Amino acid sequence: MTPDARNAAWGKITSLAARPDAGAIRALFAADPKRFSRFHRQGCDILMDFSKTSITEDVLKALLDLAEACQVMPKRDAMAAGELVNCTEGRAVLHMALRAPRSAGFKAKHADGSVEDAGASVEETLAAMERFTRAIHTGDIRGATGETFTDVINIGIGGSDLGPFMAGRALWTVRSPMRPLFLANADAHNWEAIRPRLNPHRTLMLVASKTFTTAETMANAHVVRGWLERNLGEMGARRHMAALSTNLEATAAFGVPSDRVFGFRDWVGGRFSLWSAIGLSIALSCGWNAFRQLLDGARVMDEHFLSAAPDRNLPLLLALITAWHVNGLGLKAHAVLPYDHRLSRFPAHLQQLEMESLGKRVTVSGEPVGRETGPVIFGEPGTNAQHSFMQLLHQGTTPVPADFVLVANPDHPYAENHRLLLSNGLAQAEALLRGRGPEEVAAEMRRAGKPEAEVERLLPHRVFPGDRPSTTLLLDRLDAFTLGQLIALYEHKVFCLGALWDIDAFDQWGVELGKQLAGSILPELAPAGSIGEHDASTTGLISRIRELQALKA
Numbered sequence: 001m002t003p004d005a006r007n008a009a010w011g012k013i014t015s016l017a018a019r020p021d022a023g024a025i026r027a028l029f030a031a032d033p034k035r036f037s038r039f040h041r042q043g044c045d046i047l048m049d050f051s052k053t054s055i056t057e058d059v060l061k062a063l064l065d066l067a068e069a070c071q072v073m074p075k076r077d078a079m080a081a082g083e084l085v086n087c088t089e090g091r092a093v094l095h096m097a098l099r100a101p102r103s104a105g106f107k108a109k110h111a112d113g114s115v116e117d118a119g120a121s122v123e124e125t126l127a128a129m130e131r132f133t134r135a136i137h138t139g140d141i142r143g144a145t146g147e148t149f150t151d152v153i154n155i156g157i158g159g160s161d162l163g164p165f166m167a168g169r170a171l172w173t174v175r176s177p178m179r180p181l182f183l184a185n186a187d188a189h190n191w192e193a194i195r196p197r198l199n200p201h202r203t204l205m206l207v208a209s210k211t212f213t214t215a216e217t218m219a220n221a222h223v224v225r226g227w228l229e230r231n232l233g234e235m236g237a238r239r240h241m242a243a244l245s246t247n248l249e250a251t252a253a254f255g256v257p258s259d260r261v262f263g264f265r266d267w268v269g270g271r272f273s274l275w276s277a278i279g280l281s282i283a284l285s286c287g288w289n290a291f292r293q294l295l296d297g298a299r300v301m302d303e304h305f306l307s308a309a310p311d312r313n314l315p316l317l318l319a320l321i322t323a324w325h326v327n328g329l330g331l332k333a334h335a336v337l338p339y340d341h342r343l344s345r346f347p348a349h350l351q352q353l354e355m356e357s358l359g360k361r362v363t364v365s366g367e368p369v370g371r372e373t374g375p376v377i378f379g380e381p382g383t384n385a386q387h388s389f390m391q392l393l394h395q396g397t398t399p400v401p402a403d404f405v406l407v408a409n410p411d412h413p414y415a416e417n418h419r420l421l422l423s424n425g426l427a428q429a430e431a432l433l434r435g436r437g438p439e440e441v442a443a444e445m446r447r448a449g450k451p452e453a454e455v456e457r458l459l460p461h462r463v464f465p466g467d468r469p470s471t472t473l474l475l476d477r478l479d480a481f482t483l484g485q486l487i488a489l490y491e492h493k494v495f496c497l498g499a500l501w502d503i504d505a506f507d508q509w510g511v512e513l514g515k516q517l518a519g520s521i522l523p524e525l526a527p528a529g530s531i532g533e534h535d536a537s538t539t540g541l542i543s544r545i546r547e548l549q550a551l552k553a
C-alpha cells in the first residue's frame with residue numbers, strides 16, 4: 001500500500017468522525033435492536049463487546065481498510081518471522097516465542113545477519129526455571145541454615161516488576177506455595193515496609209533486570225544482599241540469590257552463582273518479559289502449573305492473533321477502537337477498569353505496556369507522525385474506581401473511553417458480593433452510555449418533593465450527557481489460562497497500534513534523558529558536592545534540599 005492509500009484511509013476516518021452524529025451511541029442502539037450481536041466478538045475465552053462505542057458498520061469497514069492500508073497484518077507476520085521490527089534498536093520482537101512450543105519454529109534475526117532458533121533458548125530456560133521452582137517447593141533447595149524458602153522477593157522495576165507483580169497478584173491465593181513480595185522503588189521506604197515481614201533464613205531474593213544496570217534495581221539489590229549477608233554471611237547469602245537477566249557478566253560480578261542465573265534474549269522487551277525468566281517470581285509464588293497455564297493462555301491468544309480474520313481479530317479490533325477514539329474523535333485518555341480485585345495491578349501494567357510503547361512522536365523513519373499517538377492510560381479496579389475518578393468520566397468536559405473487564409464466575413463463595421460487583425460494572429457502562437437528560441432529572445427531583453427553585457438550580461449539575469464510549473471484555477472465569485489470554489490481547493493491541501501509527505512500539509528512548517540527568521544530579525546532592533549547570537528552578541530546588549538536609553543533620 002502506498003502512502004497515498006494510507007492517507008486516504010486516515011482521511012476516511014477523519015471524515016466519518018466529523019459527521020455531526022459521529023459520537024451518538026444511544027441513537028445507534030435505538031436504531032438497531034441487534035447492535036449487541038453485530039458489535040461483539042468472541043476470541044478464545046474472551047467476549048469483547050464494543051457495541052457501546054460509536055462504531056458503525058461504515059466506521060468498522062473504514063477502520064479495517066485502514067488496517068489494510070497500514071499493513072498491520074503483514075507487519076504482524078514480519079514480527080512473527082523474527083524480522084528486526086524494533087528498528088531503532090535493531091532487534092527482533094519475539095515475546096510470542098516465549099509461550100510457544102519449540103515446534104512453532106520461531107526464529108530471531110539479528111542485526112549482524114545471523115538467525116537464532118528462538119525456541120531453543122526458551123525451552124532450555126523454561127526447563128531450568130521449572131527444575132528450580134520444583135526444587136524450592138519440595139525443599140530440595142534450601143536456604144543457608146537448612147530451612148525451606150517461604151518468601152520470594154522480586155527486586156526489579158518497570159517490566160521487571162509490573163508484569164510479574166500484576167500476574168502474581170492475580171493468581172496468588174493463600175494455598176499458593178510461596179509468598180511473593182516486590183521491591184521496585186528507589187525509595188528505601190519501600191524496603192523498610194517489606195523488611196519486617198521477612199525472615200532472612202527463609203527468603204529467596206530474585207534480582208530481575210534485563211540489563212542488570214538499572215540504578216534503582218541495583219541499589220535495592222545491594223541493600224537486600226547486605227541484609228542477607230549480615231544475617232547469613234557472604235557465602236550464605238549467595239544461597240538465597242537468583243538473577244533474571246540478559247547480562248550474564250553483570251550477574252556474575254554481583255555474586256549470583258551461575259546455576260542461579262536465568263537468562264533471556266534481547267528480542268524480549270522489558271514490558272513483554274513476564275513470560276520469560278522475569279516471570280520466575282510468578283512460578284515460585286503461584287506454582288509451576290499456574291505459570292505454565294499462563295503461558296498456554298497467551299499462546300492461544302497468539303494463535304488467534306496470527307490466524308483470525310481482521311474482522312474477528314480481537315487485538316486488531318481493540319486497537320482500531322482506540323484509533324477511532326484517539327484519531328477520529330480526538331479523545332486522548334483511556335481508562336481501564338477491571339471488575340475483579342485480583343486484577344488490581346492490571347492498569348499499572350498497561351500503563352507501562354501502552355504508554356512506554358505508544359508514547360512516540362516520530363515514525364519508524366524518523367518523520368513526525370502527524371497525528372495523535374498513544375493516549376494516557378489509567379485505571380483502578382472496580383468498584384474502587386467509582387469512588388475515585390468516575391465522576392470525570394460521567395460528567396467531565398471530554399469523554400474518556402473505558403475498557404471494563406468483567407468476570408462472570410468468581411473463585412470465592414460470596415455470590416451476593418459478586419452480583420453486587422458485576423451489577424456495578426454493568427451499571428457504570430450503562431450510565432456512561434445512556435446518561436440522564438434534564439427531563440428525567442427534573443421529574444425525579446419533583447417526585448422527591450424538591451421545590452421548583454431547587455430543581456432549576458440543581459438541574460445542570462445533575463444532568464449526565466451520556467453517549468460516552470466503553471468496551472467490555474467478559475471472561476467466564478479468571479485463572480492463569482484466561483489471564484494469559486487477557487495480557488496477550490493487550491500486548492497485540494499495542495503492536496497493532498504501533499503498526500497503524502507507523503511508530504516503533506518496542507523502544508523507549510524517552511526514558512533515557514531523565515536517567516542521565518539523575519546521574520549528574522546525584523553527586524550534587526551530597527553535602528559538599530558542587531552544583532553544576534541547570535535551569536534556575538532545578539538549581540534552586542537542589543540548594544533548598546541541601547539546606548533542609550543540613551538543618552536536620
Ligand SMILES: O=P(O)(O)OC[C@H]1O[C@](O)(CO)[C@@H](O)[C@@H]1O
Nearest residue numbers: 157158159160209210211214270
Ligand atoms: O529490566 P531492566 O533492564 O532493569 O529495565 C527495567 C525497565 O526500565 C526501562 O528500560 C525503562 O523504564 C523499561 O523499559 C524496563 O522495563
